[in-house]
Amino acid sequence: MKFLHTADWHLGKVVNGVSMLVEQQYILKQIAQIAKEEQVDGIIIAGDLYDRSVPPADAVTLLNDALLELNVTFGKAVFAISGNHDSAERVNFGSAWYEKNGLHIQGTIDAIFSPIEWNGAQVWLVPYHEPAQVRAALEDKSVRSFEDAMQAVTAKIRTEWDSDKAQILVGHAFVAGGIPSDSERQLAIGNVDRVSTNCFDGFDYVALGHLHHPHAIHHPSIFYAGSPLKYSFSEAKDKKSVRIVRMNGKKLVEVREHLLEPLHDLRIIEGYLADLVSSVVPGNEDFLQINLLDEGALIDPIGQLRAFYPNVLHLERMQEKLTEGQFERFEDVVKKDDLELFGQFFEYVSGKAISERQVALMREAMNRVKGAMEQ
Amino acid sequence: MKFLHTADWHLGKVVNGVSMLVEQQYILKQIAQIAKEEQVDGIIIAGDLYDRSVPPADAVTLLNDALLELNVTFGKAVFAISGNHDSAERVNFGSAWYEKNGLHIQGTIDAIFSPIEWNGAQVWLVPYHEPAQVRAALEDKSVRSFEDAMQAVTAKIRTEWDSDKAQILVGHAFVAGGIPSDSERQLAIGNVDRVSTNCFDGFDYVALGHLHHPHAIHHPSIFYAGSPLKYSFSEAKDKKSVRIVRMNGKKLVEVREHLLEPLHDLRIIEGYLADLVSSVVPGNEDFLQINLLDEGALIDPIGQLRAFYPNVLHLERMQEKLTEGQFERFEDVVKKDDLELFGQFFEYVSGKAISERQVALMREAMNRVKGAMEQ
Incomplete structure (x- = not known):
């Protein structure tokens, strides 16, 4: 069994005022061509299909056309989830019809524990989710962090899976230790967005989206595909690619990068x-x-x-x-995250160090503001 | 052959600051129940599925669930087009997958001349369109008005149809002589948005959307379904309904209103x-x-x-x-359309009556502004 793993298309993205739509159209054609030539059985798209919850109309048309080519013209199975940039509900529209044709799009977490049986494997679609959503869905008040949420989800999957079959998880999350670029949007303030690799123990292939570097982490069974295009100058030295994955039963036979050639570098x-x-x-x-x-x-x-x-x-x-003498200090500031900066400011104003409880309060406040801004 | 004709759902609509979503959910359940009990073969939804081009996420979920019930649960054919309130491209997303299951959603005018063969009838889906779109699609520079556009579209359909079959047109337009309410959005300034009934000569049933009164026009083969709910106080005395239509070959056997009972009047x-x-x-x-x-x-x-x-x-x-003495004059002002008001103002300021050419210029300017505002 062979599949192509990609993620973070961010259709409709604008980089420094310039629309990437033509570049995206070009690269999606290339990905479709690779899927065809490599004769993969299916394509995984691990979230951030669009760059924002309400994408421009031409980005909507582009996604439609790309999925049409992969799923209808080439007849390949497609597994797609929503990322933190997508609107779960909008992405979910029409799923019931698509799945009849082997196009599996999961926007919301309603069906998170219903695997797709595919070529002797079970594919679990775990769209981007916030801790509160998993806490509500599982009625488990102990779920408070991103880590808790992913641990709870995968623990429940383990109780339900058929361990004789290959286990593939498609997710959109920030794995601790992963190297971010400048083009992801922070999931939460203050590094609490991380999930540890042991969340995914026992899965045979974990197809992730969120981090845009193709080698954001090194792990035998957990992979980021990376974005198909460079969306910030921090990615200037990346070589963007899709992953070609071959499995024999539960065994990972090959994980290979197939490099992409952008229209413009x-x-x-x-x-x-x-x-x-x-x-x-x-x-x-x-x-x-x-x-x-x-x-x-x-x-x-x-x-x-x-x-x-x-x-x-x-x-x-x-x-x-x-x-300029100020420059190094400014660079230091840029490297700090919002909570660190606030801590520094707090100390400067009040004359004493910020307490852990105060940090926690500030984090919650910042996350609420951030949540409200994204609605 | 029997079908249900409805239109102008305006999902996500807010009336005087109050969301109609719960009312809409209630009425869509009722429409589905009517479709089931009446044992219709299909449902026509003649545009304005949503109230705006980017509807709120819960309106998206509501439309998904309503179509799911009609098309997947009850297994009925559904024919839906976009109206002037919808985004053609967004509504169009996924059409290729839906039609495999008898859910025919036409957002853009690309496929306007490809009828759906259905129970011995040909169904032509003609989404809301502006004159410029038809001018471009047909490469016909003589198309300048809404009337020209609809005449050109239906003339071309007549050259392509199989006249032995019942001809059903689903459209979203303002038929001249139709009675508007306060809850439609004007298609253009100054009554140039009208199309005449003879656009539809030869069609056996014309299922229209746009005007919200169920009896906006009286014609033997052209019908507005009207909105399923009252969306303004100008509709307070309406009795809202869906149309139940029976045909025998090309013959219209029955066109009956099935009244709806809102959750709240x-x-x-x-x-x-x-x-x-x-x-x-x-x-x-x-x-x-x-x-x-x-x-x-x-x-x-x-x-x-x-x-x-x-x-x-x-x-x-x-x-x-x-x-108050001012009142009657104010009422008169409210009844006038923007061009009339401008004419009055022009005369007041310049001391002479506005010319036809000046009216035409003003109309064009107003339509441009209106067009830009809606993008």
């Missing part, structure tokens, strides 16, 4: 302005962060660069960085 | 404050406009009334109306 280049605008170079239409090495004032550098590099997304002045 | 009552708050009367939880006959000042009338009538949506002071 997203890269960081650096140099002096005069050199950069001396000639048109290959890849000049890529999405670029340009680090300028020049010192002193420059006349309209972005305007000059745009003539040669139409998709400049971001400009950095390296010399300013190196000479 | 929407009514206008009048009286003196003291009488109204003297005792709890039946129907006190209905959605009410209360016309107060009292003269002079009253202390917190809405607060007093709410204690007895929790769903008061609107309060009118009748005496104020009758005694």
